[in-house]
Amino acid sequence: LHNSKLDAIPIVGSTGFLTSFWDGYKFFANAPDLIQAGYTQYPEGIFRVARFSYWLVVVSHPKFVKEVGGAPEHVLSFHEGVEDGLPVKEVVGRPIIENPYHQHTIRTSLTRNLHARFPDVRDEIACAFEEVLQLDESEWKSLPALHTVMAVVARVSNRLFVGLPLCRNQTYLWNNVQFALDVIRSGQKVALFPNFLRPLVGPFISGKDKSFAVALQTLGPLVAERLAKEKELGPDWPGKPNDLISWLLEDAQDEERTVPALVLRVLSTNFAAIHTSSMAFTQALFDLTTHPQHLLPMREEAEHVVANEGWTKAALNSMVKIDSFLRESQRLNGNGAVSMIRKVVSNDGFRFSDGTVLPKGSFVCAAARAIHYDASNYKNPAEFDGFRFARERAEHAATHDLTQDVFKRQMISTAGDFLPFGTGKHACPGRFFAATELKAMLAHVVINYDLKAEVEGVRPPDNIFGLGISPNPSAKVRFRKRTDL
């Protein structure tokens, strides 16, 4: 529909009523190309593309990205923005959007406890790889990468979230994995319907009630036990486990302090954690097997650090090459063409510093992938250079006083030119855990296994649907236990 208030913002693609509707349809297949075209065509840093029923405004200039990231929720809403592409109310549950207190729990208690809980995370990584890969001595084995990684990530994440023995219960684990997949698949379908129809079609399309029932059956008794203990002995009872259930209980109020409400929080934290981290690690495996020259330097680094410092969270800070490799993999092969989708919810609209105004109801996002592939941000931007950030950090360390100055080129550091986790007020609160988990997993893999691509030198093509870019779900990677140990 024509929106005169957006007239000042140039359009990529067609401008006519029917032709732009057709563009909205084509968006499902070629959104990344369309956004790249706008990025190149409009270096001023703002343009719009047609979606079915509205214009999506895309910003690419770092100044505008910063302004989007810094806007408060009552002006640019993260939740309303997400809801458009992924109807969380229908496919996850209404309270997750209406009272997202778990985000605070993840940002504070979960992150603070990563140090203390690292030995468990490390133990689960070693056990999970051993049991999931099931390798015979010195035999190469082809394994479906995404499926294998999800099995490991689900276990490792749940060692932190709910602990032993539940984190190894296959019914519980695969329900979490299944829920994550269902949310994405059913969410994409429900999102095709206009807002007023979504509550009606949601229950027929989404499998959330089934997943919730299994979660209640498997996790419910543990949560009930915690609530009972707290009622009997108070909030700081002796021997209280240091896990997500306890951290959530510290923040949950009133109707959130029930078994179903807490089970839903753990289930949705699993959704936020498993899918994203599994895709990131799978992409890293594809990058490693396509650029195998990175394996030995990372192996040497990990072995050296572990020999000197042991397996601790602090030791991961010394694994600069591994950190750099994962950051580079996310730069080139992150989860989407754009990041930071927001809806303008303020009655006054949203005004950029150059005077451009987005009226209430507009959608805006950052051109993450195009920014990551821009030569003015990265030298040889399309080239996978696993250690580029490690080199930059070393160069910076050689010329600066590091007690005064933190150089932000680590996996967890967000910036206007690095957006896999977004940046600003809603930057992913789980990224500290994600980076710890993925670095420890990569260090374990390079120390213990040799890896090969299924077809030498060929990177499996990504799956592209709308704005989403995900690793090829059927592609395999070949693993072998190291023979030189």
Ligand code: HEM
């Ligand atoms: C490599 C792994 C991960 C990636 C790439 C990732 C990426 C993202 C992105 C792009 C956002 C939205 C940022 C924005 O729009 O500004 C986000 C938000 C979020 N992520 Fe992650 N994430 C990852 C892992 C995790 C993990 C492990 C957890 C939980 C432990 C988590 C929990 C969340 C939550 C709760 C939000 C909503 C934040 C808010 O509303 O303020 N994520 N993540």
